[in-house]
Amino acid sequence: MGRRGPTQTDAKTAAPAGTSYSIIMDRWPLFLLIAVVVLFPVVSSSYFVTRLAVVLSINAIMVVGMTLLTRYAGVFSMGQAAFFAIGAYVSGVLTVHLHLNPWLTMAIGGLASVFAAYLFCAPFLRLRAIMLAIATLGLATVIFIVAKNLDDITGGVAGMPDIPYLSIGGYTLGKDWQIFYLCGAFLIFFSFLSDNVGRTRLGRAYHAIRSNETAAMASGIDVQRNMRNIFCFAALLASIAGSLLAHFITFISPESFRPEVGLTLLIVVIVGGANIWAGLLTTVILMGFSEASRGFQDLSTGLYALLLMVIFFVFPDGLSSVLFNVASAARRAGGLYLQPQPLPGADRPRPREEGRIVEVHGVCMYYGGTAALSDVSFSVDSGTICGIIGPNGAGKTTLLNVINGYLAPATGKVFFRGRDVTLKAPHEMARLGVGRTFQLINLFSGMTVIENVMVGCHLKGKSGIFESGLRFARARREEHDIWNTAAQSLATLGLMGRAYDIVDSLSFGEQRLVELARALAMGPDLLFLDEPAAGLNSAEAKRLGLTLRAVRGKGVTIMLVEHNMSLVMSVSDKVCVLDFGRLIACGTPEAVCADEEVIKAYLGPQEAKSAS
Amino acid sequence: MREFILQFLASSLTEGSIYGLMALGLVITLRSTEVLFFGQGTMAMVGGVMMYALFAKAGIPLVISIPCSLVVCIAISLLSLRVIVLPLLARGAPSLNVSMVTIGVSMIFEMLAMMIFGKDPLAVPSFSGDNPVTILGASFVPQHFWILGFTAFFLLLTLVFFKGTWMGKAMTGLGDNPLLAKASGFPVSRLFTYSFVFAALVGGIAGIVSAPTSYTGYNVGLPITLKGFIAASVGGITNPLGALLGGLIIGFFESFTAGFISSRLKDLITFVLLLLVLRLRPQGLLGSGH
Numbered sequence: 001m002g003r004r005g006p007t008q009t010d011a012k013t014a015a016p017a018g019t020s021y022s023i024i025m026d027r028w029p030l031f032l033l034i035a036v037v038v039l040f041p042v043v044s045s046s047y048f049v050t051r052l053a054v055v056l057s058i059n060a061i062m063v064v065g066m067t068l069l070t071r072y073a074g075v076f077s078m079g080q081a082a083f084f085a086i087g088a089y090v091s092g093v094l095t096v097h098l099h100l101n102p103w104l105t106m107a108i109g110g111l112a113s114v115f116a117a118y119l120f121c122a123p124f125l126r127l128r129a130i131m132l133a134i135a136t137l138g139l140a141t142v143i144f145i146v147a148k149n150l151d152d153i154t155g156g157v158a159g160m161p162d163i164p165y166l167s168i169g170g171y172t173l174g175k176d177w178q179i180f181y182l183c184g185a186f187l188i189f190f191s192f193l194s195d196n197v198g199r200t201r202l203g204r205a206y207h208a209i210r211s212n213e214t215a216a217m218a219s220g221i222d223v224q225r226n227m228r229n230i231f232c233f234a235a236l237l238a239s240i241a242g243s244l245l246a247h248f249i250t251f252i253s254p255e256s257f258r259p260e261v262g263l264t265l266l267i268v269v270i271v272g273g274a275n276i277w278a279g280l281l282t283t284v285i286l287m288g289f290s291e292a293s294r295g296f297q298d299l300s301t302g303l304y305a306l307l308l309m310v311i312f313f314v315f316p317d318g319l320s321s322v323l324f325n326v327a328s329a330a331r332r333a334g335g336l337y338l339q340p341q342p343l344p345g346a347d348r349p350r351p352r353e354e355g356r357i358v359e360v361h362g363v364c365m366y367y368g369g370t371a372a373l374s375d376v377s378f379s380v381d382s383g384t385i386c387g388i389i390g391p392n393g394a395g396k397t398t399l400l401n402v403i404n405g406y407l408a409p410a411t412g413k414v415f416f417r418g419r420d421v422t423l424k425a426p427h428e429m430a431r432l433g434v435g436r437t438f439q440l441i442n443l444f445s446g447m448t449v450i451e452n453v454m455v456g457c458h459l460k461g462k463s464g465i466f467e468s469g470l471r472f473a474r475a476r477r478e479e480h481d482i483w484n485t486a487a488q489s490l491a492t493l494g495l496m497g498r499a500y501d502i503v504d505s506l507s508f509g510e511q512r513l514v515e516l517a518r519a520l521a522m523g524p525d526l527l528f529l530d531e532p533a534a535g536l537n538s539a540e541a542k543r544l545g546l547t548l549r550a551v552r553g554k555g556v557t558i559m560l561v562e563h564n565m566s567l568v569m570s571v572s573d574k575v576c577v578l579d580f581g582r583l584i585a586c587g588t589p590e591a592v593c594a595d596e597e598v599i600k601a602y603l604g605p606q607e608a609k610s611a612s
Numbered sequence: 613m614r615e616f617i618l619q620f621l622a623s624s625l626t627e628g629s630i631y632g633l634m635a636l637g638l639v640i641t642l643r644s645t646e647v648l649f650f651g652q653g654t655m656a657m658v659g660g661v662m663m664y665a666l667f668a669k670a671g672i673p674l675v676i677s678i679p680c681s682l683v684v685c686i687a688i689s690l691l692s693l694r695v696i697v698l699p700l701l702a703r704g705a706p707s708l709n710v711s712m713v714t715i716g717v718s719m720i721f722e723m724l725a726m727m728i729f730g731k732d733p734l735a736v737p738s739f740s741g742d743n744p745v746t747i748l749g750a751s752f753v754p755q756h757f758w759i760l761g762f763t764a765f766f767l768l769l770t771l772v773f774f775k776g777t778w779m780g781k782a783m784t785g786l787g788d789n790p791l792l793a794k795a796s797g798f799p800v801s802r803l804f805t806y807s808f809v810f811a812a813l814v815g816g817i818a819g820i821v822s823a824p825t826s827y828t829g830y831n832v833g834l835p836i837t838l839k840g841f842i843a844a845s846v847g848g849i850t851n852p853l854g855a856l857l858g859g860l861i862i863g864f865f866e867s868f869t870a871g872f873i874s875s876r877l878k879d880l881i882t883f884v885l886l887l888l889v890l891r892l893r894p895q896g897l898l899g900s901g902h
Binding site: 076123124126127128129130131133134135137138139141142145146148149260263266267270299301302303304305306308309312313316317 | 648696699700703704705708709711712713715716717719720722723724726727834838841842845849876877879880883884886887890891894
């Protein structure tokens with residue numbers, strides 16, 4: 001690389017994020033939050049302001065979870081009030097009626113919320129976003145009405161008094177400033193955790209799910225599972241916030257958990273944008289404003305609405321888009337001078353596998369009445385390049401989608417290394433070692449180039465929300481490996497110079513290469529390439545041919561759908577020809593070129609006759 | 613007993629018609645802009661309070677006060693479209709985000725209405741007297757006929773629009789791809805305008821005709837929007853007929869619960885019904901595939 005980078009030893013010790021630039025610059029919002037929380041009760045002299053701060057920090061805990069859920073993963077929940085209520089009522093009921101320890105009831109409430117969220121996800125998470133939102137609102141309303149009408153247990157509309165304060169080792173947290181410190185500690189903890197989740201592997205996965213579900217699946221991300229986990233996480237935070245509220249006011253009534261509460265929170269999260277700290281700031285601005293303007297009584301909601309619309313108008317992507325660009329620019333500058341380290345064992349060719357890696361038996365596929373694939377059977381040997389050609393609409397992409405798991409064939413079977421994978425989902429295929437690029441580019445817009453490629457390394461990590469949120473050693477190591485693999489993959493394709501550019505700013509040809517880099521970063525055994533040369537000029541296409549050969553040289557099998565004949569014929573070990581969903585020829589490039597039926601399919605029967 | 617059941621059906625029909633009208637407006641704007649317009653209920657609120665001002669207070673005859681109220685509704689609807697919805701969509705804000713921001717629109721008009729009309733519920737007299745008419749043993753208040761008549765009228769209007777006009781057919785065919793629509797020379801902004809005018813009409817009428825049977829006031833908007841949305845989800849969010857049907861179903865179950873179980877559980881039944889439908893038939897009863 002032409003860029004003057006750090007010396008080799010520097011590069012070896014440099015971590016991808018965190019050490020090459022000042023930790024203050026990276027973490028300033030966290031330090032700011034800690035400072036504010038610590039100093040606030042000292043500065044605040046008024047009873048009203050301290051209580052307001054407690055209410056805000058309780059709401060902020062919910063906002064933190066919802067930011068990950070809504071602005072990262074794209075799940076709109078209007079119903080966080082449901083879990084807020086579950087946390088508060090479980091805490092309230094169990095401490096008042098059964099005299100359990102408040103800390104224990106907080107934990108039980110959290111478990112109950114996670115359980116409720118889990119049950120809710122099974123049928124409803126598959127709905128389209130807007131219907132899911134209304135379903136969550138339904139859940140919140142049902143919980144609200146139940147709380148209002150179970151008079152014997154919840155106290156009904158009259159509410160439930162005499163909930164005990166929390167205490168630590170016999171020391172009761174009953175004063176407002178004590179409760180503020182407690183809520184502040186929870187808030188700092190969860191902000192730190194969620195911020196870390198947001199900027200590492202899971203955060204990238206959520207972003208990927210929101211911006212391009214198809215490509216996320218191809219990268220091995222289990223979309224449903226990840227959405228469910230983050231939904232449960234947001235529910236847990238809402239529930240803890242509910243418990244804190246119950247033990248702070250020591251009285252709860254259904255009015256605090258009206259379904260509208262969830263709507264207000266969702267608006268805060270949308271105005272905040274895809275950043276935990278921006279979410280916190282918005283909570284303070286919007287909710288603080290609306291609480292503080294209670295003095296105006298009637299006008300407060302209207303003024304609140306006006307304020308939120310002004311903010312949203314000036315920053316349609318949320319406050320985060322202006323406030324935190326500076327920080328990420330610094331991060332980019334830091335990352336640019338890092339060099340990927342050679343991966344241990346990456347240069348070693350993998351042991352050459354013998355036999356067939358893919359077998360397709362009698363696959364049929366229909367779109368309406370049209371047969372997109374009829375009775376297609378063939379196999380691909382391990383470590384070879386198999387070209388799939390055919391006129392437009394011949395079923396080439398459909399064939400890839402069937403093998404890849406995006407489509408289930410009407411009849412027939414697909415085997416991968418002798419295993420029946422006919423009904424496997426795309427993310428399961430990725431787990432088995434299948435990489436994929438798409439005919440129409442499927443990248444994650446809004447992310448940098450290297451983040452896009454890092455999504456391809458999703459399966460290299462195993463750590464969950466808490467492990468990566470708390471930066472356990474394993475999570476940090478995984479993150480380092482993922483960065484390294486991605487950078488290596490980009491360097492191979494000559495794209496390292498653009499690693500920290502937003503992917504949308506790249507040219508079409510470069511975007512194709514980023515997609516290829518993402519697929520290669522998965523370290524696949526089998527690679528599906530759908531028209532990788534489309535939109536490339538002839539020099540670029542030639543370079544692509546060399547890259548493909550090099551990839552095959554490492555023992556990777558490639559299935560290539562392509563219209564660029566000189567590319568296909570020069571790199572393929574075997575070429576299969578599809579026409580109107582039928583496999584009309586399969587063999588070496590030379591044999592296929594000479595095949596009469598192939599000539600007919602490409603030139604039409606008339607021309608074929610005159611040509612011969 | 614027969615009278616009782618008929619009575620009960622009659623009230624559920626009128627209640628359901630109002631929900632159905634709200635759902636109809638939501639479906640039309642959702643289809644054209646992909647934005648769930650939370651201002652829909654604001655139209656009903658504005659229609660109601662305008663009737664209070666013009667008809668109940670100033671004593672202006674119906675033939676003038678109803679059109680005047682509707683004009684105000686249309687003005688507010690188009691204002692929301694031009695000032696909030698279109699500019700935000702044009703700046704690339706995702707439609708779901710814009711949907712949430714339209715809650716703000718409804719809040720602002722709520723505040724204005726409260727400043728003008730106060731916080732108390734407002735009563736509007738019936739349009740044509742209170743002498744009940746007895747049909748098959750069930751007594752109908754004349755106001756019920758106003759509600760049913762206008763619902764039927766808008767049902768017809770919707771059918772004519774979608775089956776009989778070029779724009780309606782185009783809207784069905786284009787589905788949800790505004791970019792493609794724009795590229796193929798379709799007058800998208802005119803479509804947006806039409807759909808928001810339509811939404812204002814159905815919303816306004818729902819508020820106007822229901823004002824005498826129930827109180828109106830600054831805060832009736834958001835709850836009725838949600839009811840309309842539930843009705844649309846139950847009936848099929850892509851299908852205007854489904855929306856009306858959903859309204860009738862919700863109206864039926866609400867009256868049933870209120871009449872036979874407990875009025876406190878009215879909303880519970882509605883939402884349980886919603887969750888059931890979403891579970892068993894996510895596209896709604898009359899909704900299409902996706």
